[in-house]
Amino acid sequence: MKPYDIVIIGGGAAGLAALKGAYDKSLNICLIERDKTLGGILKQCIHNGFGLHHYNEELTGPEYAERGIEEVLGLNVDIFTDTTVVDVVKENGTFELMLMNTKKGEHRIKAISTIISSGCYERTRGAIQLPGDRPAGIMPAGSAQRHLNIDGYMVGKKVFILGSGDIGLIMARRMTLEGAEVLGVAELMPHSNGLTRNIVQCLHDFDIPLYLSHTISDIKGKSVLESITISEVDENFDYIEGTEKTFEVDTLLLSVGLIPDINMFDSLKFEVSKKTGGAIVDQTYQTSVEGLFACGNALHVHDLVDFVTEESTKAGQQAKAYILNNKKRSKNTLYVTPSSNISYILPQTLDMDDDFNEVVLSLRTTTNALTGKFHVYQGETLLFSEKAKFVVPAEMEKIKIKKEHLKHSGPISILFEVVSQ
Amino acid sequence: MKKEMICIVCPVGCHVSIDTKTHEVQNNKCKRGERYAKKELLNPTRMLTTTVNIDSIHQRRLPVKTTDAIPKEKLFDLMDLLESVEIKIPVNLGDVILSNVFDTGVDVVATMSLKD
Ligand SMILES: Cc1cc2nc3c(=O)[nH]c(=O)nc-3n(C[C@H](O)[C@H](O)[C@H](O)COP(=O)(O)OP(=O)(O)OC[C@H]3O[C@@H](n4cnc5c(N)ncnc54)[C@H](O)[C@@H]3O)c2cc1C
Ligand code: SF4
Numbered sequence: 324m325k326p327y328d329i330v331i332i333g334g335g336a337a338g339l340a341a342l343k344g345a346y347d348k349s350l351n352i353c354l355i356e357r358d359k360t361l362g363g364i365l366k367q368c369i370h371n372g373f374g375l376h377h378y379n380e381e382l383t384g385p386e387y388a389e390r391g392i393e394e395v396l397g398l399n400v401d402i403f404t405d406t407t408v409v410d411v412v413k414e415n416g417t418f419e420l421m422l423m424n425t426k427k428g429e430h431r432i433k434a435i436s437t438i439i440s441s442g443c444y445e446r447t448r449g450a451i452q453l454p455g456d457r458p459a460g461i462m463p464a465g466s467a468q469r470h471l472n473i474d475g476y477m478v479g480k481k482v483f484i485l486g487s488g489d490i491g492l493i494m495a496r497r498m499t500l501e502g503a504e505v506l507g508v509a510e511l512m513p514h515s516n517g518l519t520r521n522i523v524q525c526l527h528d529f530d531i532p533l534y535l536s537h538t539i540s541d542i543k544g545k546s547v548l549e550s551i552t553i554s555e556v557d558e559n560f561d562y563i564e565g566t567e568k569t570f571e572v573d574t575l576l577l578s579v580g581l582i583p584d585i586n587m588f589d590s591l592k593f594e595v596s597k598k599t600g601g602a603i604v605d606q607t608y609q610t611s612v613e614g615l616f617a618c619g620n621a622l623h624v625h626d627l628v629d630f631v632t633e634e635s636t637k638a639g640q641q642a643k644a645y646i647l648n649n650k651k652r653s654k655n656t657l658y659v660t661p662s663s664n665i666s667y668i669l670p671q672t673l674d675m676d677d678d679f680n681e682v683v684l685s686l687r688t689t690t691n692a693l694t695g696k697f698h699v700y701q702g703e704t705l706l707f708s709e710k711a712k713f714v715v716p717a718e719m720e721k722i723k724i725k726k727e728h729l730k731h732s733g734p735i736s737i738l739f740e741v742v743s744q
Numbered sequence: 745m746k747k748e749m750i751c752i753v754c755p756v757g758c759h760v761s762i763d764t765k766t767h768e769v770q771n772n773k774c775k776r777g778e779r780y781a782k783k784e785l786l787n788p789t790r791m792l793t794t795t796v797n798i799d800s801i802h803q804r805r806l807p808v809k810t811t812d813a814i815p816k817e818k819l820f821d822l823m824d825l826l827e828s829v830e831i832k833i834p835v836n837l838g839d840v841i842l843s844n845v846f847d848t849g850v851d852v853v854a855t856m857s858l859k860d
Binding site: 383472501527 | 749750752755756757790791792793794795797802803804805807809816819820823837855856857
């Protein structure tokens with residue numbers, strides 16, 4: 324069988340945008356999606372707040388997904404839903420993908436280039452080591468969201484939420500509206516990770532208390548969850564004695580972080596960033612394995628779907644260019660490294676032989692600031708500084724660098740200076 | 745009496761307070777905060793996004809939204825009203841599920857198309 328030019332793994336916001344970006348009449352393209360329908364995580368995010376950047380209007384998750392799906396439906400490409408990619412290897416310069424579905428069972432396809440857009444998964448209780456008993460009734464907030472919004476059942480009636488990220492806040496409101504009692508949200512950090520709008524409209528609107536600098540100190544329940552206890556923590560995140568509060572609940576939702584879902588690609592052995600949990604890529608979104616690209620939440624966790632679409636469209640275009648121009652990877656690599664107060668920068672490398680005028684770097688800080696400055700260096704040379712306002716770790720920042728600036732020696736590094744907090 | 749609230753019009757997020765009798769607003773860094781606080785005190789409104797029953801093979805619930813914000817105190821009433829709604833496929837994005845709820849001029853519409 325003739326190999327596909329490009330195979331895209333995952334049909335969420337990222338895969339759909341990558342498909343649109345990669346499309347060319349002369350190319351043979353295939354998209355594979357595990358679910359019965361396209362759209363990914365957006366289908367369960369029934370709330371508003373998507374698309375303000377990309378479509379200039381406020382959409383719900385399913386509406387955003389449907390637009391993306393409509394944009395690719397007429398294209399002459401193969402889309403296989405209800406099909407899972409179980410393994411990918413690269414042999415003699417060609418990718419071989421092992422697929423699984425109920426109709427054909429296990430089967431294989433080949434590809435010259437592959438795009439990973441398989442999204443992310445939620446951290447579970449094992450990943451954060453909760454104390455106490457291990458009864459049923461503890462689950463990631465996104466799973467509860469799927470059960471409620473798609474499968475149509477409530478996971479519990481008396482709920483507590485650990486973690487103040489947006490998914491947890493959105494679920495606090497959603498479950499309250501559906502008749503559950505949400506007794507509170509606990510956040511380990513002294514500040515919330517969620518948008519202020521969500522704090523106000525998901526918690527304050529329903530008088531749900533937010534316990535900052537608090538975490539779970541005990542869990543009780545033999546087979547099913549009976550109660551949880553929270554305690555205040557000090558600067559070292561140690562429990563402060565005497566601050567315990569106990570809540571009788573049947574459900575504990577965890578909103579404690581997302582991780583790129585790329586375990587099934589282990590055989591490919593591409594370099595992975597410890598910070599993002601996703602692949603290390605250059606500005607063309609190419610990984611350390613030639614012809615393998617990554618985008619969306621499978622590359623790094625995004626807070627805004629609009630940025631997923633923007634990034635993945637570019638990844639698709641780059642995969643197309645890779646095939647059409649028969650591009651080979653150069654050895655002229657420049658590293659991009661985070662310095663003080665920066666947790667990560669993406670892309671982590673720049674291919675300096677690539678034909679580009681400027682590159683947009685996505686980055687997250689480790690600290691909040693009302694006002695601050697980003698300082699961009701190459702080696703010891705300060706290239707430029709840029710002011711920033713209302714910087715929070717939960718929101719991604721973007722910085723543009725022109726290729727013409729990069730004529731010094733040494734890696735690029737960026738540091739963030741807090742001016743006021 | 746004073747009511748405390750956080751202005752969400754811009755990312756500054758001022759902690760403003762408003763006098764429930766005189767409607768005097770304090771601690772707002774700009775005019776928009778004053779408007780926000782008055783609206784939140786006198787006529788707070790919210791969009792509602794939720795789901796209703798559907799007979800699709802893909803999912804048991806159809807996501808829906810209000811076409812505009814409705815008075816905040818009507819949110820739970822609207823949830824009750826939507827509980828008995830049963831939608832049959834096919835349904836298209838934007839199809840009206842309930843029209844002119846509580847005489848507000850606001851409709852509830854589907855936010856997803858489901859064909860089978
Ligand atoms: C719970 C949650 C709530 C969010 N809320 C908001 C919000 O309010 N506003 C906002 O702007 N953004 C929000 N986001 C962020 C944004 O919606 C997502 O970042 C974006 O939709 C992710 O798109 P994606 O395509 O990268 O991932 P996904 O949508 O997860 O798509 C990945 C797809 O890959 C498929 N897949 C995975 N592995 C395989 C495999 N082996 N074989 C075949 N297919 C596979 C999956 O089935 C899935 O369809 C939220 C994200 C999450 C997780
Ligand atoms: S009062 Fe003005 S400055 Fe303060 S949050 Fe509201 S809009 Fe922003």
